[in-house]
Amino acid sequence: MSDEPLPAGVERRTIGGRERLATRGEPVYGEPTDGEWRAWDPSRSKLGAMIDLGMDVGLEGGERTLYLGAAAGTTVGHVADFAGPTYAVEFAPRPMRELLGVAADRDRLFPLLKDARRPETYAHVVESDLDLLVQDVATRGQAAVAVRNARFLGDDGRLLLAIKARSEDVTADPEAVFSDVRSRLSDAYRILEDRRLEPHHDDHLGIVATPR
Numbered sequence: 001m002s003d004e005p006l007p008a009g010v011e012r013r014t015i016g017g018r019e020r021l022a023t024r025g026e027p028v029y030g031e032p033t034d035g036e037w038r039a040w041d042p043s044r045s046k047l048g049a050m051i052d053l054g055m056d057v058g059l060e061g062g063e064r065t066l067y068l069g070a071a072a073g074t075t076v077g078h079v080a081d082f083a084g085p086t087y088a089v090e091f092a093p094r095p096m097r098e099l100l101g102v103a104a105d106r107d108r109l110f111p112l113l114k115d116a117r118r119p120e121t122y123a124h125v126v127e128s129d130l131d132l133l134v135q136d137v138a139t140r141g142q143a144a145v146a147v148r149n150a151r152f153l154g155d156d157g158r159l160l161l162a163i164k165a166r167s168e169d170v171t172a173d174p175e176a177v178f179s180d181v182r183s184r185l186s187d188a189y190r191i192l193e194d195r196r197l198e199p200h201h202d203d204h205l206g207i208v209a210t211p212r
């Protein structure tokens with residue numbers, strides 16, 4: 001838990017007898033609720049973990065957002081509760097079906113069944129000059145995906161990136177993987193902060209960066 005300011009629309013509230021991160025919206029994954037507020041579980045969300053651990057994510061609320069690796073909408077549902085228009089890219093049809101249900105309750109969430117390695121296939125739909133790019137694809141080549149999608153961010157935009165070490169190389173030392181990712185990202189980004197996401201997620205690195 002930390003004193004970093006939270007984006008408008010994200011609060012620490014007592015739900016179910018303890019203080020938790022929360023956003024206002026329809027429940028998505030059986031999370032505890034209190035009135036309109038629903039708990040944001042950092043152990044099920046890399047972005048939730050980054051915020052809970054006090055990383056300076058630089059969000060204010062209302063950001064125009066591209067989210068890569070949306071899965072069934074656990075995290076992007078929270079993002080769409082506090083952000084502006086939120087484009088959610090996912091390439092697997094099965095989680096996409098659930099994501100469509102999450103979007104049905106959120107008029108700012110736009111699911112796209114697309115491959116994040118091929119941004120040219122959604123560049124005609126997604127706005128440019130975005131405020132925020134969130135990425136959690138957990139597949140090999142995570143840095144390359146972030147670099148390819150930098151084109152959507154405005155000069156002052158933010159990248160909030162989760163890197164899963166085992167997705168790059170199950171046998172490698174996670175610190176060696178993270179060091180390689182930092183170096184590859186430097187083609188397109190300046191890293192502002194990074195930290196490991198334990199105890200919420202083992203062998204993951206959270207990165208806050210801005211375009212070069």
Ligand SMILES: C[S@@+](CC[C@H](N)C(=O)[O-])C[C@H]1O[C@@H](n2cnc3c(N)ncnc32)[C@H](O)[C@@H]1O
Pocket residue numbers: 044045046068069070071072073074075076089090091092095114115116117136137138139
């Ligand atoms: C760790 S899960 C994401 C969890 C999600 N971010 C959350 O917190 O709710 C990774 C997701 O990224 C998707 N994914 C992986 N590579 C992708 C790609 N190239 N394009 C689009 N989606 C991809 C996977 O299908 C999977 O659903």
